[in-house]
Amino acid sequence: MIIPRTIRRMKEKMGHKSGPYAHLFEPYDGDEVVSLDCETTGLDVKNADIISIGAVRVKGNKVLTSERLDIKLKPPKTLTGDSIKIHKIRAVDLEDGIELEEALEQVLAFVGNRPILGYYVNYDIRMLDKFIRPKYGFGLPCKAIELSHVYHDIIKWRMVGGNVDLRFDTISKKLDIPILERHTALGDAITVALMYVRLKYGDPPEVG
Amino acid sequence: MPSSFNMDNLPFSLLDEREQALLRQTLDIGYFQKDEVIMQAGSVPEGVYVVLKGKVSESEVHAGEADRQEHIYVHYENEDYFGAWSAIKGNAIHNFIAEVETICHIIPTKTVLDLVSTNSSFADYFQQNLVAKAEIVEQHGDSQDMAEFMLAQVGEGVMRAPLIVDEASTIKATTVMMREKKVDCVLVKKGTRYGMVTGTDLLNAVVLNECSIDTAVAEIATYRLISVHPNDYLFNALIIMTQQQIERVVVMRENELMGIVDLTDVLSFFSSHSHVIGLRIERAKTLEDLHTAAHGLNDLIKSLVSQGVKARFAMDLLAAMNGRIMAKLFDLMVPADMQPHVCLIVMGSEGRGEQVMKTDQDNAIIYRDGLAWKDMQEVMNSFSKQLMEFGYPPCPGNIMVSNPEWVNSLGDWTQKMSSWSVSWAEQDQMNLAIAVDAKPVAGNPALFKAARNWFFKSLKNNDAFFSNFAKVALEFSTPLTFFGNLKDRGQLDVKKGGIFPIVHGVRTMALEHKILVTNTFKRLEALVEVGAMTDKHSKDLAEALGLFIQLRLRQQIKRAEEEEAGVDLTPNTLDLQSMNKMERDLLRDAFHIVKGFKKHLELHYHLGSR
Numbered sequence: 001m002i003i004p005r006t007i008r009r010m011k012e013k014m015g016h017k018s019g020p021y022a023h024l025f026e027p028y029d030g031d032e033v034v035s036l037d038c039e040t041t042g043l044d045v046k047n048a049d050i051i052s053i054g055a056v057r058v059k060g061n062k063v064l065t066s067e068r069l070d071i072k073l074k075p076p077k078t079l080t081g082d083s084i085k086i087h088k089i090r091a092v093d094l095e096d097g098i099e100l101e102e103a104l105e106q107v108l109a110f111v112g113n114r115p116i117l118g119y120y121v122n123y124d125i126r127m128l129d130k131f132i133r134p135k136y137g138f139g140l141p142c143k144a145i146e147l148s149h150v151y152h153d154i155i156k157w158r159m160v161g162g163n164v165d166l167r168f169d170t171i172s173k174k175l176d177i178p179i180l181e182r183h184t185a186l187g188d189a190i191t192v193a194l195m196y197v198r199l200k201y202g203d204p205p206e207v208g
Numbered sequence: 209m210p211s212s213f214n215m216d217n218l219p220f221s222l223l224d225e226r227e228q229a230l231l232r233q234t235l236d237i238g239y240f241q242k243d244e245v246i247m248q249a250g251s252v253p254e255g256v257y258v259v260l261k262g263k264v265s266e267s268e269v270h271a272g273e274a275d276r277q278e279h280i281y282v283h284y285e286n287e288d289y290f291g292a293w294s295a296i297k298g299n300a301i302h303n304f305i306a307e308v309e310t311i312c313h314i315i316p317t318k319t320v321l322d323l324v325s326t327n328s329s330f331a332d333y334f335q336q337n338l339v340a341k342a343e344i345v346e347q348h349g350d351s352q353d354m355a356e357f358m359l360a361q362v363g364e365g366v367m368r369a370p371l372i373v374d375e376a377s378t379i380k381a382t383t384v385m386m387r388e389k390k391v392d393c394v395l396v397k398k399g400t401r402y403g404m405v406t407g408t409d410l411l412n413a414v415v416l417n418e419c420s421i422d423t424a425v426a427e428i429a430t431y432r433l434i435s436v437h438p439n440d441y442l443f444n445a446l447i448i449m450t451q452q453q454i455e456r457v458v459v460m461r462e463n464e465l466m467g468i469v470d471l472t473d474v475l476s477f478f479s480s481h482s483h484v485i486g487l488r489i490e491r492a493k494t495l496e497d498l499h500t501a502a503h504g505l506n507d508l509i510k511s512l513v514s515q516g517v518k519a520r521f522a523m524d525l526l527a528a529m530n531g532r533i534m535a536k537l538f539d540l541m542v543p544a545d546m547q548p549h550v551c552l553i554v555m556g557s558e559g560r561g562e563q564v565m566k567t568d569q570d571n572a573i574i575y576r577d578g579l580a581w582k583d584m585q586e587v588m589n590s591f592s593k594q595l596m597e598f599g600y601p602p603c604p605g606n607i608m609v610s611n612p613e614w615v616n617s618l619g620d621w622t623q624k625m626s627s628w629s630v631s632w633a634e635q636d637q638m639n640l641a642i643a644v645d646a647k648p649v650a651g652n653p654a655l656f657k658a659a660r661n662w663f664f665k666s667l668k669n670n671d672a673f674f675s676n677f678a679k680v681a682l683e684f685s686t687p688l689t690f691f692g693n694l695k696d697r698g699q700l701d702v703k704k705g706g707i708f709p710i711v712h713g714v715r716t717m718a719l720e721h722k723i724l725v726t727n728t729f730k731r732l733e734a735l736v737e738v739g740a741m742t743d744k745h746s747k748d749l750a751e752a753l754g755l756f757i758q759l760r761l762r763q764q765i766k767r768a769e770e771e772e773a774g775v776d777l778t779p780n781t782l783d784l785q786s787m788n789k790m791e792r793d794l795l796r797d798a799f800h801i802v803k804g805f806k807k808h809l810e811l812h813y814h815l816g817s818r
Contacts, residue, residue: 020566023582061239062236062237062238062239062314063236063237063238063239064236065235065236065237066233066234066235066236066316069312176309177311178260178261178311185762190237193237194237194239195248197239197311198239201239201241202239202241203241203242203309
């Protein structure tokens with residue numbers, strides 16, 4: 001828990017008490033989480049832009065791929081050579097992308113007040129907040145669930161004294177979860193969702 | 209959009225692009241732990257499950273924890289789908305349990321129903337209609353290319369446009385024309401009939417018969433033409449050519465001449481060597497020659513089956529080949545002056561043309577009443593011995609010409625058939641069942657026809673006979689459980705459970721309707737023609753029988769290869785473990801058809817009180 005963020009969230013909640021987004025600040029009492037992933041042009045939140053957003057709902061032991069978000073955005077100026085090599089998304093692939101404002105609306109509507117699940121999820125949340133805050137006057141208030149923490153919490157009891165390898169590919173291999181589509185926002189979101197469900201409902205993975 | 213879902217598998221490959229998009233749109237993914245119940249019998253299923261990773265077992269409704277192992281009858285692994293039937297019914301019929309950790313795609317029931325309503329072949333796939341399923345598998349199966357290639361129809365490809373000359377055309381003019389068009393065969397139209405003239409005919413006419421070259425070709429043409437339908441399988445055309453010892457057949461649709469199919473074209477179309485063996489049989493002048501030809505047969509069948517030719521068609525070819533071998537052997541061994549007075553018949557599966565591996569000799573001799581030929585039995589003994597050397601094992605029931613019981617004059621033969629038909633003894637009934645499938649293969653077929661016609665006449669209105677005869681078809685139980693699943697987990701006798709009831713039931717009905725053909729598939733077609741059976745019923749039975757034979761043959765060949773002696777000791781056993789789920793499903797459906805047929809026989813022949 002990050003203190004400044006908590007305080008800020010309380011402040012923002014007060015500020016939007018009667019606004020159209022008040023429901024986002026309600027505590028969530030359902031059984032769903034939203035697995036979310038953004039593909040961006042870089043790893044530095046200040047300078048990077050979002051190029052696509054993928055999200056799926058997870059309910060119990062099911063990954064509801066039928067309820068999902070698969071957003072492509074208009075190509076930003078920062079879309080250059082280096083990041084293209086990683087996510088293999090070129091400007092032409094984003095030709096029919098939508099405007100950022102429209103995308104943010106969709107994200108807010110889809111996520112609601114559900115917890116957000118992700119792999120290094122704070123990066124994605126900060127990325128989204130960077131654009132949400134100037135427009136709406138608040139950041140995503142949802143609870144965040146960090147997959148690598150969930151994994152670490154389970155693994156650490158079996159790996160006393162060692163460093164836990166938290167790389168995406170390692171986790172998926174340890175959990176024996178097929179990586180569906182690496183480096184597409186939706187594909188990663190689904191894989192993370194499956195890993196989460198596997199950790200939550202399956203036996204602890206073997207370590208060694 | 210999860211592209212992890214493989215659309216290439218049946219039945220999803222049957223969907224068009226729009227339907228696949230709808231499917232992807234509505235797909236969910238479920239994660240199940242080891243031993244978790246995915247679908248509970250009696251519950252409302254969420255939809256159809258497709259295994260992405262893991263293993264799921266389907267088990268019977270009342271399965272308790274302790275003895276669950278015994279009740280499991282199907283396993284689903286990667287990319288198998290399950291629960292389709294339950295989803296459509298809206299109520300799970302079995303328990304589906306994850307054997308290991310399992311990830312499944314879930315297609316919601318609503319989507320399945322939508323797809324079923326818009327796409328009929330997709331819908332068919334989920335229905336338990338055996339014919340439809342088998343056809344879909346056939347069209348989309350792995351062996352697609354080979355099967356299509358071997359099942360090409362006459363009308364596609366190899367048929368040539370006929371060259372037709374008018375009646376007045378002379379030998380000279382015709383020869384010039386044939387040379388110009390580079391063909392070896394023309395048709396002459398005489399009145400409404402067509403005659404065929406080949407290069408050889410022209411040569412014989414001019415050189416041997418010393419006809420003038422101004423003679424009209426209409427005079428030397430052959431008018432008894434063998435024709436096939438453009439929809440016939442090319443394979444059948446080849447069989448006809450082998451049987452009739454000809455090199456060309458004409459293609460007729462109703463009364464319209466479509467074209468000519470030439471042997472060389474068919475041969476170049478089939479790269480297999482079936483006709484080569486046929487030719488070798490034909491050209492054999494000595495027993496040794498014939499011996500070599502006979503031994504090529506098994507390899508031929510193996511190669512045909514491995515190329516995906518349906519057993520049904522391989523059977524037809526083998527029957528034609530076996531017939532030719534026996535006829536040739538008969539020619540070589542029986543003195544020419546005796547040949548018009550004796551008739552060699554084959555019986556049982558050989559007579560029906562339904563054997564795929566060379567099996568027992570089931571043959572007999574009918575000779576003219578009062579024939580004086582003192583060496584006859586001796587010749588017959590060596591005939592049987594010779595066949596054995598060719599690789600036809602002796603008949604365990606000793607139904608072969610080396611047994612004097614089966615060498616009869618026409619009078620004795622009819623007498624025997626008649627006494628068998630009124631006897632209730634098991635052996636007599638069996639003899640009769642074998643004898644009514646008889647087919648003449650060599651000698652004078654008129655003797656056989658006389659015997660058969662007499663027998664049909666004597667059966668007239670003898671209801672007691674038919675009901676007694678039909679009874680045997682119900683003797684063996686169908687290997688299905690109370691819940692309609694395959695009974696035997698490991699080994700299953702497909703002859704008792706499936707083949708025999710169909711063959712014998714159809715045989716009885718064919719006798720009742722005086723149908724002359726002996727092949728079960730043809731009998732089924734004939735029964736539809738005389739109105740004794742519905743078309744659907746007949747097709748289902750044919751499909752089921754075809755499946756039994758196909759599965760049996762495949763395992764037979766496999767076992768024969770594994771055995772050192774090259775002989776399969778348990779020819780009628782099916783090993784369920786070595787079949788995939790689709791085959792087991794088809795097999796189960798086929799047994800359901802057998803069950804229905806037995807019910808029908810029971811009603812029809814008043815056997816209900818048993």
